[in-house]
Amino acid sequence: MESDGGVPHGSYLLEVTEAVVKRRPEDVRALQARGIELLGEAGFVRAIGVASGFDGINRVADAIGIPLDDRFGSLEDAFWEQTKINEYSEGAVVRIRS
Numbered sequence: 001m002e003s004d005g006g007v008p009h010g011s012y013l014l015e016v017t018e019a020v021v022k023r024r025p026e027d028v029r030a031l032q033a034r035g036i037e038l039l040g041e042a043g044f045v046r047a048i049g050v051a052s053g054f055d056g057i058n059r060v061a062d063a064i065g066i067p068l069d070d071r072f073g074s075l076e077d078a079f080w081e082q083t084k085i086n087e088y089s090e091g092a093v094v095r096i097r098s
């Protein structure tokens with residue numbers, strides 16, 4: 001069963017996202033007319049941009065080893081503990097001497 005996620009035109013947006021993530025330009029072109037009808041031309045372009053952007057971010061995170069879910073949580077927690085990264089404060093100021 002498809003879900004719209006409670007988002008207007010959510011099912012359509014999922015179709016577009018799947019076509020972008022699976023790198024199927026022919027499917028994106030096939031969805032274009034319907035997207036322009038539902039979202040307008042600018043909305044369709046934004047939908048493609050958002051899907052592409054998130055896909056790109058996920059690919060970069062995966063490539064550099066950043067887990068995107070809790071599968072590796074315990075390993076990450078151990079790394080943070082070992083490096084003592086939790087001891088750094090958001091308010092800390094690092095000064096670089098030139």
